Amino acid sequence: MDKTLEQRIQEAPKLPRVYFDHAATTAPRQEVTDLLLSVLRDNYGNPSSFYKEGHQAARILEEARASIAGGLGVLPEEIFFTSCGTESDNWAIKGAARARQGRGRHLITSTIEHHAVLHTMEALEKEGFEVTYLEVDDQGLVDPRAVQSAIRPDTILVSIMMANNEIGTLEPVGKIGAICRKANVIFHSDAVQVLGALPVRPRDLNCDLMSFSGHKLYAPKGIGLLYKRKGLRIERLLDGGAQERRQRGGTENVAYAAALAKAFELSLIGMESESKRQTALRDRLIKAVIESVPHTKLNGHPEERLPNNANFSFEFIEGESILLLLDSLGYACSSGSACTSASLDPSHVLLAIGMPAEIAHGSLRVTIGRETGEEEIDRFLVDIPLVIERLREMSPLYADYSKGKLKALIPPQGGVDVKIRDGYGLE
């Protein structure tokens, strides 16, 4: 006989934990932490110092920079180390906007950007810049034609992410980059979710500025990157010493830069087969979850999505309670539910793809990684129907649906491209 939820919860502590939140952060690889510790221990010098320890540290830093530049197909002087992806986004957008404000004060972005971009845009609005927020379709795609028609004579910057962190949709950044280049508008892209997972070539994409973060590709937190096309002038965010070609003050985080370079190098080895492997696992997971749990839809684009991302909406229930039960069963996942955030609003991304709040609250994001295998997926597929069933038993919405008092927004068979027009219309 199949095990009950209680039995599965009881057994879970004896089983290994399953980490399904790689979009949030990743566990640094052994090779990366080994290198990190050795540099911290043996090469503590300040790269700006004029003696052996300093020269050594400077050499490690520049080797890291050259390695990363090589992997991106750009020049070493186009790579700047920052503290995180958020800093890179802030610097790129604020720096470019302030440097170009003589030419105009209009910026373009999308409604599904990361808060590091959206809140930066809001900060610039307070400085008098005007921002156009492009809407996306119900799979999260930005229409390049919408970018084209939003560009005005006073537009100075477009910022569109390469892949969305919540729903995994890959944006047509190549097309958008070409439009921006033709219009002589700076193009920035937040590629934090993509680096290490898929090839990233800023030059091929006509990107002028690109943001990356170490801890999404099995490097530690506390290190990020900004790619800045040679010749493009943007203002500094951090005034200070002459580090990073005078563009970013602050003593360089040498060990973490080396660790990031190492993690990036490792990601490039077998990247194609690894992304295919994860895509196959992802697609199996998506298909099986939708088949085994009624009233379930995939969020985001079915094909144009990150290899490791699956995002579901389960009708009639709320996301935080899904996370709690999954946690007790051994899984680390995330949700776009309001209850998992300090604000009480559901995910702006799910709302932006046209989802009513009542469905957005019941979302679950599963992001797999390099250590995920078939056995984790198999185990999850046993547990997820039990979790959803338990929570639906408790849900007054599901009770109303069962009694025929409420119409389901997601049909019982669910799907990867279910369109939802309205909510329940309850007050």
Added chain:
Amino acid sequence: MEYSEKVLDHFMKPRNMGEIPDADASGTVGNPICGDIMKMDLKIENNIIVDAKFKTFGCGSAIATSSMATELIIGKTTDEALDITNQAVAEALDGLPKVKMHCSVLAEQAVKKALEQYYLSHDMMTAERQAKFKILGQNGHD
């Protein structure tokens, strides 16, 4: 943000979850847009709450506070149940994270909403009792 052991216990093993088909009073509060709905059914004999059952759409603390609220009111008179505050529910759970206090408000509201129906349908609503229903007008999210 971490929950107390008691919150997790009530979430994992909710007490009195379900519906009472022949309930003497029933109250539903919250809305799906905010991400929480609580429905509270009461069985009342001689003004004593002899049974209570809930159904909740919401986060862990919404489910735990509903569960705890039913435990607190079963066996009480309706007037005693009317005096149970959201703080009492939260305290009985060894506290709630600050951003989750609105869930305890919802639990108090669910109980009161059912009691309001009971008093009104039994023609027992007095000015004194009426004064205790002010919380129903509040939005727990504010």
